[in-house]
Amino acid sequence: MVLKLYSLADGPPSLSCRQTLAALDIPFELVDVNFYSGEHMTEEYAKLNPQKEIPVLVDDEFCLSESVAIMQYVCDRYKPDSQLYPKEPKARALINHRLMFNLTTYYDSIVAYAIAPIFFDYERTPGGLKRVYMAMEIFETYLNRLGTTYAAADHLTIADFPLINSTMILEAIDVDFSKYPKITKWYNEFKKIHPSLWKISSDGMKKIQYFEANRPDLSHLNHPIHPARKAKT
Ligand SMILES: N[C@@H](CCC(=O)N[C@@H](CS)C(=O)NCC(=O)O)C(=O)O
Numbered sequence: 001m002v003l004k005l006y007s008l009a010d011g012p013p014s015l016s017c018r019q020t021l022a023a024l025d026i027p028f029e030l031v032d033v034n035f036y037s038g039e040h041m042t043e044e045y046a047k048l049n050p051q052k053e054i055p056v057l058v059d060d061e062f063c064l065s066e067s068v069a070i071m072q073y074v075c076d077r078y079k080p081d082s083q084l085y086p087k088e089p090k091a092r093a094l095i096n097h098r099l100m101f102n103l104t105t106y107y108d109s110i111v112a113y114a115i116a117p118i119f120f121d122y123e124r125t126p127g128g129l130k131r132v133y134m135a136m137e138i139f140e141t142y143l144n145r146l147g148t149t150y151a152a153a154d155h156l157t158i159a160d161f162p163l164i165n166s167t168m169i170l171e172a173i174d175v176d177f178s179k180y181p182k183i184t185k186w187y188n189e190f191k192k193i194h195p196s197l198w199k200i201s202s203d204g205m206k207k208i209q210y211f212e213a214n215r216p217d218l219s220h221l222n223h224p225i226h227p228a229r230k231a232k233t
Contacts, residue, residue, distance in 0.1 A: 003028040003074070004058040006048060008035050010207035012107065012165035013067035014055040019161040019197045020071040024079045038221045068099045071158045085158050094152040098142070098159035107166040109135045114169045118211050119218055121229035132170070136180050139163070143182035150186065156194065164190050168201045172208040 005021065005028050007014035021028050033039050033054045040054050048056045049065040056063065057070045059077070064070055075085035086092055113128035143151070152159040167187050170177055178184055191198045219228035 001060050004031055005029070005070075006031045006033050006045075006054060006056040006058070008033055008040075008054040010204045010211070011035070011054055012111075012162065012169065012204070013053075015165045015200055015204045016158075016161035017055050017057065017067050017070045017074075018200050019164075020074055020084065020158055022200065023084055023156065023194075023197060024074060024082060026074060026078050036216060036218065041221065041223075067162065068103060071099075071161070075158060083153075083155055083157070086153075091153060094146070095157045095159045098152045099162060101139070101142070102159075102162040102166055106135045106139055107162060110166045110169050114173050114175070115208070116226065118173075118208070118215055119229075120223065120226035122227075129175070132175070136177055136183060140180045140182050143186060149189065160190065161197075164198075165201055165204070168205050169208060172205045173212050 003021070003026065005014070005017055007018060007030055009032060018030070033045070035054065039045060040049075040052050046052055048058065048063055051065055053065060055067055055070060056065045057073070058064075059073075064073055072085060075082055080087070085095060109128070109131040112122075113124055113132050116122045117124050146152070148154045150156055150160050151163050164187065167177070167183065171187075215229065217228070217230055219230050221228065
């Protein structure tokens with residue numbers, strides 16, 4: 001049976017999984033999950049992912065959440081010789097490191113600053129922006145130290161996708177990151193060299209830009225964690 005990816009059209013983790021599948025040329029069925037109606041919060045969806053988060057990959061009986069695990073799995077399972085996720089231990093360790101760095105530090109700071117205030121009742125604060133820039137400073141240092149053209153090697157790897165999609169969020173809300181020349185070059189080169197992969201990001205970016213300008217009222221979700229911001233009437 002063809003792989004099924006439950007995905008959110010403007011969700012960076014979903015975009016990274018789609019880019020991995022596209023780069024590996026693996027056919028899959030894209031199932032759009034409606035975050036705004038709370039489709040991911042239903043008991044039906046919880047059978048796929050008790051964390052009630054998007055994305056989820058379904059491969060016959062095998063069901064997997066967490067975008068990083070999904071990217072790693074599809075490489076190992078379907079294209080084990082791909083340079084997108086090489087097996088050589090040090091090369092792989094660097095990729096795994098960048099994936100973790102994104103999840104715990106880079107994406108984490110960007111989501112808190114840029115995304116959470118679009119959808120829920122949070123404010124963008126100078127402290128939040130400082131955290132983003134601190135994470136960028138570290139990423140810039142990694143790019144400088146390794147001296148590679150991509151995030152973890154001199155070629156595209158699965159580490160690039162989540163880092164690109166995190167950076168894309170900053171572009172979506174007009175955060176200036178030109179003071180980081182390595183990040184800026186890497187980001188712009190990705191767009192130029194991989195236009196079809198970038199299109200997956202840029203379609204998501206357009207949706208984020210739309211919601212940035214038209215902040216949604218998600219109070220009907222009764223989100224268990226995030227405070228709802230009611231639209232002004
Ligand atoms: N660590 C997870 C994060 C997934 C995640 O946070 N997805 C968001 C959409 S981008 C989500 O489903 N959030 C559910 C919610 O906030 O209710 C991954 O990398 O897959």
